[in-house]
Amino acid sequence: MRDTRAELLARAEILVRGRGYSGFSYGDLAEAVSIRKASIHHHFRTKTDLALALVAAYDARYDAALAAILATKGDAASRIEAYGQLYLTGVEDGLGCLCAVLAIEMDTLPDVLRADIARFFDKHIAWLERVLAGGCADGSLRPGLDPAATARLVVATLEGALLLERLLAGSAGFRSTLMVLCDSLRPPRIG
Amino acid sequence: MRDTRAELLARAEILVRGRGYSGFSYGDLAEAVSIRKASIHHHFRTKTDLALALVAAYDARYDAALAAILATKGDAASRIEAYGQLYLTGVEDGLGCLCAVLAIEMDTLPDVLRADIARFFDKHIAWLERVLAGGCADGSLRPGLDPAATARLVVATLEGALLLERLLAGSAGFRSTLMVLCDSLRPPRIG
DNA sequence: AAAAATCTACCTACTAGATGGTAGCCATAA
DNA sequence: TTATGGCTACCATCTAGTAGGTAGATTTTT
Numbered sequence: 285m286r287d288t289r290a291e292l293l294a295r296a297e298i299l300v301r302g303r304g305y306s307g308f309s310y311g312d313l314a315e316a317v318s319i320r321k322a323s324i325h326h327h328f329r330t331k332t333d334l335a336l337a338l339v340a341a342y343d344a345r346y347d348a349a350l351a352a353i354l355a356t357k358g359d360a361a362s363r364i365e366a367y368g369q370l371y372l373t374g375v376e377d378g379l380g381c382l383c384a385v386l387a388i389e390m391d392t393l394p395d396v397l398r399a400d401i402a403r404f405f406d407k408h409i410a411w412l413e414r415v416l417a418g419g420c421a422d423g424s425l426r427p428g429l430d431p432a433a434t435a436r437l438v439v440a441t442l443e444g445a446l447l448l449e450r451l452l453a454g455s456a457g458f459r460s461t462l463m464v465l466c467d468s469l470r471p472p473r474i475g
Numbered sequence: 476m477r478d479t480r481a482e483l484l485a486r487a488e489i490l491v492r493g494r495g496y497s498g499f500s501y502g503d504l505a506e507a508v509s510i511r512k513a514s515i516h517h518h519f520r521t522k523t524d525l526a527l528a529l530v531a532a533y534d535a536r537y538d539a540a541l542a543a544i545l546a547t548k549g550d551a552a553s554r555i556e557a558y559g560q561l562y563l564t565g566v567e568d569g570l571g572c573l574c575a576v577l578a579i580e581m582d583t584l585p586d587v588l589r590a591d592i593a594r595f596f597d598k599h600i601a602w603l604e605r606v607l608a609g610g611c612a613d614g615s616l617r618p619g620l621d622p623a624a625t626a627r628l629v630v631a632t633l634e635g636a637l638l639l640e641r642l643l644a645g646s647a648g649f650r651s652t653l654m655v656l657c658d659s660l661r662p663p664r665i666g
Numbered sequence: 667a668a669a670a671a672t673c674t675a676c677c678t679a680c681t682a683g684a685t686g687g688t689a690g691c692c693a694t695a696a
Numbered sequence: 697t698t699a700t701g702g703c704t705a706c707c708a709t710c711t712a713g714t715a716g717g718t719a720g721a722t723t724t725t726t
Contacts, residue, residue, distance in 0.1 A: 288675075302582035307497035309711065322714085323676050331712065380579055387642045388571055388579045391493035402642055433651045436639065437632065440652050444635025448627065451578045451593055460624045461631050472663040479701075500685060513688080514702050522686065 289327045291317050297338055301379035305335065305389050332394050335386065339400045342382045346370070346404070350411050360419025361470060364438065367412065368462040371446045375458045378450055384443050409435045419469075426471050434469070441465050480518045482508050488529055492570035496526065496580050523585050526577065530591045533573045537561070537595075541602050551610025552661060555629065558603065559653040562637045566649045569641055575634050600626045610660070617662050625660070632656050 295316040299308040310331065314321040328334035349370055357363045374381060383401045390398060412435035419425030441461065449457035486507040490499040501522065505512040519525035540561055548554045565572060574592045581589060603626035610616030632652065640648035 304495050304497055304580040304583075306495055307580050307583050310713085311710070319675090320677060321712090322678080325713065326675060329713090378581075380581075384638055385579050387638055388576050389495040389498050390569075390571075390642060392495070392498050398642075405639060405643060430655065433655045436636070436644075436648060437652045437655045440635035440639050441628065441632040442635065443638055444631035444633065445627070447575055447578055447634055447638070448596060448631050451581060451589075452596060453627075457627060461628045464621065464624045464628045468659040501687090502684070510701090511703060512686090513704080513706095516687065517701060520687090 288317070288319065292324060292327055292334075293337060293341055296334060297342065297382060298379065300335075300338065301374075301382050301385055305386055306392065332397060335397050336400060338382060339386070339397065339404065343400075343404050343407075346408070350408075359422065359424040360415050361424045361466065363415045364412070364419075364425075364469060365462070365466050367415075367438070368442055368465065371442045372455060372458060372462075374446050375449050375455045380450060381443055381446055384447065405439060408439050412438050416469075423471070425469050429469065438465065438469075479508070479510065483515060483518055483525075484528060484532055487525060488533065488573060489570065491526075491529065492565070492573050492576055496577055497583065523588060526588050527591060529573060530577070530588070530595065534591075534595050534598075537599070541599075545606075550613065550615040551606050552615045552657065554606045555603070555610070555616075555660060556653070556657050558606075558629070559633055559656065562633045563646060563649060563653075565637050566640050566646045571641060572634055572637055575638065596630060599630050603629050607660075614662070616660050620660065629656065629660075 292313065296308070296313050299312055299316065310321045310324050314324055317324075324334075328337060350367070353363050353366045357366050371381070383404045386393060386397065386401050393401075413431045416425060416429065416431040416434050416438075420427055420429055420431065442465075445458050445461040449455070449461070483504065487499070487504050490503055490507065501512045501515050505515060508515075515525075519528060541558070544554050544557045548557050562572070574595045577584060577588065577592050584592075604622045607616060607620065607622040607625050607629075611618055611620055611622065633656075636649050636652040640646070640652070
């Protein structure tokens with residue numbers, strides 16, 4: 285037996301990340317999953333409920349990925365690079381970041397949803413801040429660097445690069461930006 | 476007598492930048508400008524026509540701003556910073572970049588529109604590339620820096636910071652990111 | 667173990683309102 | 697007199713969401 289709820293979440297995420305939140309409808313989703321529009325309401329009472337579930341699932345996946353990076357990568361420099369790689373699949377699949385897509389439509393978003401998205405980004409910034417501070421201490425990153433400000437810069441650059449390179453140059457463009465970003469964090473080479 | 480067309484463009488831009496392209500309707504716009512929905516079609520036959528005009532106007536304003544920067548700022552470092560400042564009003568007014576907003580909904584956008592948006596970003600990247608190359612030559616920027624890759628990085632960072640800080644920390648957050656970005660482009664300080 | 671009650675996951679059919687867009691009319695200004 | 701820029705009144709389609717029903721599985725009661 286199939287897990288309709290999971291299928292709905294998976295397909296809805298793809299639709300939202302490709303067309304925006306108001307650009308996607310229960311009608312589209314119903315067709316994609318081959319059930320009737322009304323049946324979606326059985327799993328997600330309102331569109332907002334669905335969006336909240338979407339963000340929760342997305343957030344959980346990132347939580348797992350961030351933990352995995354800490355477990356497998358030893359130094360800060362490679363942790364940041366691994367973090368950047370997380371965005372790469374989005375570029376390759378032509379899908380924007382779910383939370384960026386939602387953030388764009390801020391003015392029309394229900395407050396709960398907006399709060400969840402803000403929390404998503406805050407979490408990433410806090411994680412990066414810790415990693416960056418560690419890198420300053422162990423010498424794998426430029427010593428003078430401001431962890432708090434640089435964390436924001438990293439998220440901004442990657443979100444922007446995903447948005448931009450999905451439209452323009454694809455994964456090659458994204459990879460190039462990620463390289464330049466990582467270089468700018470390393471200690472200056474002498475000579 | 477009032478210039479309805481200009482009013483329509485101005486209000487539509489605000490609406491789109493705040494709520495996304497599919498999140499905005501002729502109905503909203505009609506109410507904002509206090510004319511009937513059908514009358515908008517007299518000025519912009521279809522929603523796509525309106526979007527194209529919106530992008531054209533936005534693009535023209537940036538053209539003027541970029542030219543003004545070249546005319547008033549002498550060195551590359553301050554040109555880049557001035558370019559970054561252009562995004563600041565967006566953060567302050569709580570409005571995303573028009574072309575970023577449209578790019579988010581890529582999958583549903585008419586081809587002409589998508590092409591115009593791509594051209595908008597390509598133009599910025601090309602402008603930055605020239606400025607960055609100049610800065611390497613005149614010594615106001617880090618000598619080793621790759622102008623082409625760094626131009627993409629700059630646009631990505633600013634677009635991302637606008638998206639992020641509109642949601643999170645407002646203009647303070649944006650300013651901090653802009654500072655860190657500019658610092659990373661300058662020649663490394665010795666000592 | 668059989669029968670009864672409840673729950674799950676879907677369905678058809680519907681609603682009220684919004685959506686982009688059209689047709690055709692009317693006042694005003696060049 | 698003719699374009700301009702509005703208007704009312706539509707239209708078909710799509711929107712999220714509701715009402716109510718059904719077949720089948722599960723659980724509870726007898």
